[in-house]
Amino acid sequence: MRVFFQQLINGITIGSTYALVSIGFTMVFGVLELTNFANGSLYMLGAYLSLMLYSATGMNAFLAFFISIILTGGVGYLLDRLALRRLRNKKAPKLTGLITTLGMSMIIDNTIMLAFGSETKPFPNHFDFGRIEIGSVVISWVQIIILATALTLMLILSFVVYKTKIGKAMRCTSQNAEAARLMGISVNRVIAFTFIISGVLACISGNLVGMYYQTVDITMGASIGMKTFASAILGGVGVLPGAMVGGLVVGVIETFAAGYISSGYRDAISFVVLILVLLIKPSGLFGSKQINKV
Amino acid sequence: MALLKLENVTVNYGSINALSGINLEVNEGEIVTLIGSNGAGKSTTMRTIMGLKHCDGGKIFFNGEDITNKDTRVMVQKGIILSPEGRQVFPRFSVEDNLRMGAYTRPDQEIPETMEQVFQLFPKLRDRRKQIAGTLSGGEQQMLAVGRAMMAKPRLLLLDEPSLGLAPLVIKEIFDMIDKIRDMGTTILLVEQNARVALRHSDRAYVLETGRIVLSDTAQALLNSDMVRKAYLGGL
Numbered sequence: 322m323r324v325f326f327q328q329l330i331n332g333i334t335i336g337s338t339y340a341l342v343s344i345g346f347t348m349v350f351g352v353l354e355l356t357n358f359a360n361g362s363l364y365m366l367g368a369y370l371s372l373m374l375y376s377a378t379g380m381n382a383f384l385a386f387f388i389s390i391i392l393t394g395g396v397g398y399l400l401d402r403l404a405l406r407r408l409r410n411k412k413a414p415k416l417t418g419l420i421t422t423l424g425m426s427m428i429i430d431n432t433i434m435l436a437f438g439s440e441t442k443p444f445p446n447h448f449d450f451g452r453i454e455i456g457s458v459v460i461s462w463v464q465i466i467i468l469a470t471a472l473t474l475m476l477i478l479s480f481v482v483y484k485t486k487i488g489k490a491m492r493c494t495s496q497n498a499e500a501a502r503l504m505g506i507s508v509n510r511v512i513a514f515t516f517i518i519s520g521v522l523a524c525i526s527g528n529l530v531g532m533y534y535q536t537v538d539i540t541m542g543a544s545i546g547m548k549t550f551a552s553a554i555l556g557g558v559g560v561l562p563g564a565m566v567g568g569l570v571v572g573v574i575e576t577f578a579a580g581y582i583s584s585g586y587r588d589a590i591s592f593v594v595l596i597l598v599l600l601i602k603p604s605g606l607f608g609s610k611q612i613n614k615v
Numbered sequence: 616m617a618l619l620k621l622e623n624v625t626v627n628y629g630s631i632n633a634l635s636g637i638n639l640e641v642n643e644g645e646i647v648t649l650i651g652s653n654g655a656g657k658s659t660t661m662r663t664i665m666g667l668k669h670c671d672g673g674k675i676f677f678n679g680e681d682i683t684n685k686d687t688r689v690m691v692q693k694g695i696i697l698s699p700e701g702r703q704v705f706p707r708f709s710v711e712d713n714l715r716m717g718a719y720t721r722p723d724q725e726i727p728e729t730m731e732q733v734f735q736l737f738p739k740l741r742d743r744r745k746q747i748a749g750t751l752s753g754g755e756q757q758m759l760a761v762g763r764a765m766m767a768k769p770r771l772l773l774l775d776e777p778s779l780g781l782a783p784l785v786i787k788e789i790f791d792m793i794d795k796i797r798d799m800g801t802t803i804l805l806v807e808q809n810a811r812v813a814l815r816h817s818d819r820a821y822v823l824e825t826g827r828i829v830l831s832d833t834a835q836a837l838l839n840s841d842m843v844r845k846a847y848l849g850g851l
Contacts, residue, residue, distance in 0.1 A: 486719075493705055493716055500703040502667065505691030505720035505767070609707075 323457045328580040334464045336572020337471035341526040343552040343564035345519025351495040351559035358422040361546030362429035367393040367524025368531040397520025441538040444531035557608025625672030646803045650810040651823035657806040694770035702760040706749030717766030733762040754785035810847040
């Protein structure tokens with residue numbers, strides 16, 4: 322039982338970081354029906370930016386973290402502003418946007434690799450306050466902080482999406498972008514806002530994971546990319562609670578797979594579960610069938 | 616001065632010419648109808664007025680002000696609202712939330728009063744205000760689309776095919792509403808394939824054929840015109 326609870330806690334911790342990235346991914350998909358492959362790169366970029374600011378300038382780690390959030394959000398915005406919006410204005414097919422995000426992802430990954438090298442870098446853990454033992458289960462402070470941050474952000478985002486005006490504009494845009502424009506909603510502004518949020522979330526998550534493992538490397542973006550993809554689809558793509566639960570489920574499954582079976586199978590097993598869930602419920606755990614009646 | 620004025624408006628889809636220099640006026644308080652067959656350019660006209668489609672030539676004036684190719688949001692703020700073809704309600708929102716989105720550019724505190732007016736216009740929407748819009752019938756969705764447009768308190772209401780796919784009784788109901796909306800002081804530009812009903816409820820009308828206005832007169836005169844009868848009223 323000790324192993325079970327320990328793995329559960331570890332799984333929830335890592336799953337909550339997947340959930341954060343997934344939320345950004347699913348929100349972009351919701352408003353644009355666009356698979357943003359660059360989302361994982363923003364996660365890696367966010368971690369590297371704060372590491373660079375911290376180690377190169379010696380500034381306060383929290384200030385570095387804060388600046389990296391703003392910068393990554395800005396890069397998220399530029400992704401849309403420089404490329405995707407132009408494609409939308411030209412009425413380019415959806416596939417063009419998808420390839421563009423793939424290209425953006427490579428540009429970000431390669432730039433970071435050229436600037437910092439491809440070796441794994443140590444990442445400082447500023448929340449190394451020790452650990453708490455409950456029975457025989459060990460919870461570290463960094464885990465508690467990751468969970469608390471993720472939970473707080475999820476609550477804030479749910480509030481933004483379901484209760485505020487910009488959130489309602491987002492949900493309108495995701496249902497029918499043209500009708501949203503006819504309501505007087507500035508769809509481009511909604512999309513820009515969505516990209517900024519997804520960048521901010523990816524950055525926060527990247528930093529949390531950096532602190533958790535105390536290392537970062539340039540492939541971390543590609544690996545989280547697959548996981549957010551799986552989380553969002555498992556939960557039902559485009560649905561906020563779906564991304565949250567999907568991320569947690571993927572995190573827990575892969576941790577159990579690694580703990581009980583073999584760490585070599587962790588990704589394979591979580592994808593097997595994903596496929597099984599989709600076979601039973603193709604729209605994902607929280608996804609609903611379209612009810613567009615004409 | 617006309618409330619809405621289109622001067623020589625030209626619109627192209629790539630190399631295809633959708634509107635070739637149309638002139639059209641709508642005066643304050645009027646119901647004006649645009650009739651024409653499929654592909655004549657009726658919806659394109661509406662979309663161009665709203666800024667959803669780029670106007671490649673000519674000018675559009677609203678209340679004397681040049682609004683050609685302005686952002687759709689600007690049109691909405693100026694009081695031009697389109698209830699689009701195929702209703703386009705937000706299917707996953709409740710009736711009430713759909714209506715609320717119609718008042719997106721207006722202050723929140725004015726919403727309850729306007730919603731009450733819309734419910735008086737369409738009592739059925741009040742009965743179904745918690746229902747998810749995607750599960751409404753076609754006629755109810757059309758009422759919701761018009762109700763949502765009215766939530767913006769338009770000066771000029773553009774209605775694109777409000778009778779599309781509806782039963783005759785429902786069509787009658789919708790057009791009775793349109794009369795009531797005009798009596799409330801809203802000017803209406805209507806696009807219809809159902810020319811007979813539309814003309815009966817309009818003051819004036821334009822006939823559009825392959826991107827050109829070929830005829831314009833009072834609705835009464837067009838109802839009696841041989842050409843319109845043959846082409847659009849089934850020769851009866």
